[in-house]
Amino acid sequence: MAYSTTVTRHRTREVGVDDHVVGGSNPIWVQSMTTTNTFDAEATLAQIRRLEEAGCEIVRVTVPKKEDVEGCKAIRDHIKIPLIADIHYDYRMALACLEARTPSGRRAVDKIRINPGNIGGEERFKEVVRKAKDAGVPMRIGVNSGSLEKDLIEKYGFPCPEAMVESALRHIETAESLGYKLMIVSLKASHVPTAVECYTQYAAKCDYPTHVGITEAGSKEYGTLKSAAGIGAILLRGVGDTIRVSLLGDPVPEIAAGFDILRACDRRVTQPEVVACPTCGRLDIDLERIVAEVEEKMKGLSNPLRISILGCLVNGFGEAKEADLGIAAGAGKGIIFKRGVPIRHVKEDEMVQALLQEVERFEEETKPLASFVEKEKQKQAKAALPVLN
Known part of the structure; x- marks a missing residue:
């Protein structure tokens, strides 16, 4: 995360x-x-x-x-x-x-x-x-x-x-x-x-x-x-x-x-979280459609990653740092970010498919680490529990 x-x-x-x-x-x-x-x-x-x-x-x-x-x-x-x-x-x-x-x-x-x-x-x-x-x-x-x-x-x-x-x-x-x-x-x-x-x-x-x-x-x-x-x-x-x-x-x-x-509340994340910027006058892509399509595609996944979809390039570079993966887009094109770092330039009609490809790569990269971290968390939590009669 x-x-x-x-x-x-x-x-x-x-x-x-x-x-x-x-x-x-x-x-x-x-x-x-x-x-x-x-x-x-x-x-x-x-x-x-x-x-x-x-x-x-x-x-x-x-x-x-x-x-x-x-x-x-x-x-x-x-x-x-x-x-x-x-x-x-x-x-x-x-x-x-x-x-x-x-x-x-x-x-x-x-x-x-x-x-x-x-x-x-x-x-x-x-x-x-x-x-x-x-x-x-x-x-x-x-x-x-x-x-x-x-x-x-x-x-x-x-x-x-x-x-x-x-x-x-x-x-x-x-x-x-x-x-x-x-x-x-x-x-x-x-x-x-x-x-x-x-x-x-x-x-x-x-x-x-x-x-x-x-x-x-x-x-x-x-x-x-x-x-x-x-x-x-x-x-x-x-x-x-x-x-x-x-x-x-x-x-x-x-x-x-x-x-x-x-x-x-980040207390139990069982699927990706998709967030999007609010509608404003700077928006010049079909953000609602893109977000809805991404949310639909994410339903079957269980990786607790955070995906940010931003409808303009003005604030996108800074806000994208708060997500694991994200898109900052405008004027029919956009940039895909990975933890704040630009990794791909895409056209609007390619955004969803390109993002899904990066989600798959991200899942493969983070599976071993996520498994290790979860096991460590469980061990630490159990060790911290009081001895109860």
Whole structure:
């Protein structure tokens, strides 16, 4: 990559969720949640398969009643990614999910998500913790600004970050007192500054991995922007081990949005990033067409390189230094740069093909180095992790 600035990741312990390991130096996983009734196993399975095709890595389903537990049992054998049961209000559904098995004999759910603040008190939470410990199933403790315990609201006056972090630490302490440590934590709020501060304060006090999201983000357009602002700010503080972009409607667009946020924050780059200068009066090539064509060609690649496409030669020479590869063009011709150094002069109708050729060369040149660097990063990250019981 052209940039050397990196964000130090918050050190967290590792928690296994089926074949995905959350925390430590493992990837920041992208999650989503179905919008179907879970008891309608056919519809839910169809939606999960669409999510899988879009790249979803962990999926959550709602389980408000017994029929939904049966839905989980019918679904789990037919999907490739971990299945999380989302529990609200009725702690008995958590117990049922922890006991449930699929027709093949495997556990029906790979993790449960529970909000201790809305299931009726500490004793019920303890009962769920004991069952999860016996089953060896991880749990996400989901603290939400809208369902804090009454005593914390009375203490702080409103669901501020301090109250939410205290709630999370309280539940962690309770679970640990019962010998249970397979926990992932979320501290979600709809108000972006509150959410950012919650995760920041939590990370200073605890090392359980976190799931990051902005709750009630909104419609696809505004919700994506709001999530990018909140999740992005949290990721850039080094916090976050899984993320979800919560959008109104079809959940499939959440996946691309999640990966885009990770890529923009340089936290997990799974494909090339194509950037372009804004439209201005100096533009005299068909920049929109060129960018769209390059983006389409880049979809199948996984090399985390940065490509800059600039529509004039005025600023192109300087700005091209910020990218691995780039084009600065104008008046029907352009220059291809490699890390700021001009390497080829091309005509406008040759630009895309010439750039693709340089991308292929760049990939071949950087594969051995990228593999070595990634291995070294993983070794250093593991060596830096604290010894956890």
